[in-house]
Amino acid sequence: KQEVTQIPAALSVPEGENLVLNCSFTDSAIYNLQWFRQDPGKGLTSLLLIQSSQREQTSGRLNASLDKSSGRSTLYIAASQPGDSATYLCAVTSNSGYALNFGKGTSLLVTP
Amino acid sequence: DTGVSQDPRHKITKRGQNVTFRCDPISEHNRLYWYRQTLGQGPEFLTYFQNEAQLEKSRLLSDRFSAERPKGSFSTLEIQRTEQGDSAMYLCASRGGSSGLNYGYTFGSGTRLTVV
DSSP: OOOEEEEOSEEEEETTOOEEEEEEESOOOEEEEEEEEEOTTSOEEEEEEEETTOSEEEETTEEEEEETTTTEEEEEEOSOOGGGOEEEEEEEEETTOSOEEEOOOEEEEEEO | OOSOEEEOSEEEEOTTOOEEEEEEOOTTOOEEEEEEEOTTSOOEEEEEEETTEEEEEOTTSOTTEEEEOTTSSOEEEEESSOOGGGOEEEEEEEEOOSSSSOSOOEEOOOEEEEEO
């Protein structure tokens, strides 16, 4: 069974800092990995999707990397802003099924 | 509206009652998913439809839960004889692409169920 772990569980940084969120998964047989953002009480917003054959994806201030062989992904946020405060979720689609397997998320607070 | 719509946004029900939620996916998406999320946890997979066919169900989906997608468009999730442990956010997602799984998911805003 695919297990997804996110570290740290919570993070507080001052505005302007660059930061890294970590995600690890136990089964490297994946189709893709996706990062989501979730604001309190809301649904999920897709940020980046990395296919299993890719090493990284970038969107604006966000950069996600994937090392499938070691079962790791990182989400890099440059020049953080208070509006980035949210929970960030990592999820993988395994070769064995259709479902997304989620981590518990990293709760990010960016203080002005 | 080009997003995934869920109705209702909030539902409060008494234990033992039945509830039904609706999801309208993005119109051209043929894949539809239901997830459940409790506080402090990531979403957990419940079930998956490709067009009108229910192709996968989680063991989390007990016999009190049933989902349908009768015409391959909108979907409903019904919970019978609700229990307090059913209190959660129920999320619907859809995904397009005629082949392969390398298309991103679009999630709705969810239905928050509270069983009292």
